[in-house]
Amino acid sequence: MSALREKILNTATDLFQTRGINSTGVDTIVAVAGTTKMTLYKHFHxxxxxxxxxxxxxxxxxxxxxxxxxxxxxxxxxxxxxxxxxxxxxxxxxxxxxxxxxxxxxxxxxxxxxxxxxxxxxxxxxxxxxxxxxxxxxxxxxxxxxxxxxxxxxxxxxxxxxxxxxxxxxxxxxxxxxxxxxxxxxx
Amino acid sequence: MSALREKILNTATDLFQTRGINSTGVDTIVAVAGTTKMTLYKHFHxxxxxxxxxxxxxxxxxxxxxxxxxxxxxxxxxxxxxxxxxxxxxxxxxxxxxxxxxxxxxxxxxxxxxxxxxxxxxxxxxxxxxxxxxxxxxxxxxxxxxxxxxxxxxxxxxxxxxxxxxxxxxxxxxxxxxxxxxxxxxx
DNA sequence: ACCACTCTATACCGCTCTGTATATATCTAT
DNA sequence: ATAGATATATACAGAGCGGTATAGAGTGGT
Known part of the structure; x- marks a missing residue:
């Protein structure tokens, strides 16, 4: 399994918990995870x-x-x-x-x-x-x-x-x- | 107390519960309450x-x-x-x-x-x-x-x-x- | 050396959001 | 009748949203 995928998953988990799900944008997730939206959308549709x-x-x-x-x-x-x-x-x-x-x-x-x-x-x-x-x-x-x-x-x-x-x-x-x-x- | 203010308050209460707070826009609230944004923002800053x-x-x-x-x-x-x-x-x-x-x-x-x-x-x-x-x-x-x-x-x-x-x-x-x-x- | 694959960088689209500006209408109190 | 407050209608600004397009950089296997 991809390490980046894992990183995105863990980052999203943290951000959803601390800031709320709807209040956490995709841009924020990739910025904190240190990757880009293209990569995120390749792993999650x-x-x-x-x-x-x-x-x-x-x-x-x-x-x-x-x-x-x-x-x-x-x-x-x-x-x-x-x-x-x-x-x-x-x-x-x-x-x-x-x-x-x-x-x-x-x-x-x-x-x-x-x-x-x-x-x-x-x-x-x-x-x-x-x-x-x-x-x-x-x-x-x-x-x-x-x-x-x-x-x-x-x-x-x-x-x-x-x-x-x-x-x-x-x-x-x-x-x-x-x-x-x-x-x-x-x- | 204003009747419209009450109406907005009750409508918002319902919508927040059934659709979520962040997912409920101000436009939706006033549309369901049958008023306009201007009125809402006069009652609630x-x-x-x-x-x-x-x-x-x-x-x-x-x-x-x-x-x-x-x-x-x-x-x-x-x-x-x-x-x-x-x-x-x-x-x-x-x-x-x-x-x-x-x-x-x-x-x-x-x-x-x-x-x-x-x-x-x-x-x-x-x-x-x-x-x-x-x-x-x-x-x-x-x-x-x-x-x-x-x-x-x-x-x-x-x-x-x-x-x-x-x-x-x-x-x-x-x-x-x-x-x-x-x-x-x-x- | 070259190909295939993954990731990056960046710009963009169309939509929705909160909040405001402006101009008009309705109603009540005197 | 007129003044003043309250509500409407509508349009807009500025930002953020999810999602995509495009082009290039890095990296491994053969």
Whole structure:
């Protein structure tokens, strides 16, 4: 894969997060990435195509990182879901964290028929399903219900963190998650 | 207060929610509102000024509606906080609900020095403080902590509803809220 | 040495954006 | 009836947007 393509992708990811998607022009992206529009448009057919690829890559990076963490730190399914918010906290409080792409994108493209909105919605659903799988492996009866609740806490905490960097909201989300998980677990 | 001014404000509120703020031009607003740019710019000095007023009015409408509901339905503080998510559900599932302004606005203007972002952040904080007041009146010890958790659930549920209209996420947020409130209450 | 390919540089098109200038119309208060 | 405020209609300026055209520079393989 082309190094320039990667560079454009990473630059766009940063700029979209820090300045907004609609507010970031293609000219700005290529200027910061140190290339030209011709090169960008050879790798990505339209700006919308670039946005979709940025969203996909961002979500893949997050999901892969999280999955690795969960699998390397513990094998027991009951432990995995309990550790979920520990790793989410690590991700969200990392200095390189600038926000979750699909959350911001869905706000900037509120029309449900817009491809960017649809991808955001799909990613949100997929993450929820990932949590649900963790929950059902931990033998929790209403796995989907718990997963939905945890995803609300997650998205709320990310939202709070995007609004006020270093707000510490994630710490309280973690506590709430623990309570919800305990409440949903068979005793 | 001018009727046209009101009309512009309401039209802008709708369009910002359904099409996004940056994607909604001033020309579109005046065309839908049935007036002209000259009139708009006599009432609002800049588009940013209009956005700020839209955000303020939206939040005031929500807060006033919620406060009225809570005060008319019950006087006991312990009941008020328990009913909080019942009314939030009523608000969010109403057909006229199109999203929360400050959540979308903070995503479209991620820079923390941007006035629109700052107002969004302030409104989020004020709503959290409102919940905290409910909690402390209900004699809950860690009122701020519970308020933060409930606000995360709220913002997460709104986020989910904005992504998928009629997702039913708010029902699960309500259940989670009940569990958190019970857990934080003295027995 | 030459070809094919990728990247650069720069200029441009057509459109949309915010905001303003100008001139006209409508309405109300005295 | 007339003055003053308010709204309309329309045109325009200046900038930025996404996307393309064209021509040339660098680089690797054969």
């Amino acid at each position: 339209t700006k919308e195509g670039l946005i979709l690829e940025v969203l996909n890559k961002s979500q893949q990076d997050f999901q892969n990182w999280l999955d690795d963490k969960l699998n390397s730190n513990s094998k027991a399914p009951a432990d995995k879901i309990k550790q979920l918010f520990d790793f989410i906290e690590e991700w969200v409080t990392s200095p390189s964290f600038l926000g979750m792409g699909f959350i911001k994108a869905s706000a900037e493209f509120p029309n449900e028929e817009n491809p960017i909105h649809q991808l955001s919605s799909k990613q949100s659903l997929e993450f929820r399903q990932y949590i649900s799988k963790l929950a059902s492996e931990a033998n929790i009866k209403d796995a989907d219900g718990l997963a939905l609740q945890l995803s609300l806490l997650f998205e709320g905490a990310v939202q709070a963190e995007q609004m006020n960097r270093g707000s510490g909201a994630i710490k309280y989300a973690k506590k709430a998650a623990k309570l919800l998980i305990d409440g949903a677990t068979h005793h | 800049t588009k940013e000024g209009l956005i700020l007023e839209v955000l303020n009015k939206s939040q005031q409408d929500f807060q006033n509606w919620l406060d009225d509901k809570l005060n008319s339905n019950s006087k006991a503080p312990a009941d008020k906080i328990k009913q909080l998510f019942d009314f939030i559900e009523e608000w969010v599932t109403s057909p006229s609900f199109l999203g929360m302004g400050f959540i979308k606005a903070s995503a479209e203007f991620p820079n923390e020095e941007n006035p629109i972002h700052q107002l969004s952040s302030k409104q989020s904080l004020e709503f959290r403080q409102y919940i905290s007041k409910l909690a402390s009146e209900a004699n809950i010890k860690d009122a701020d902590g519970l308020a933060l958790q409930l606000s995360l659930l709220f913002e997460g549920a709104v986020q989910a509803e904005q992504m998928n209209r009629g997702s039913g996420a708010i029902k699960y947020a309500k259940k989670a809220a009940k569990l958190l409130i019970d857990g934080a209450t003295h027995h």
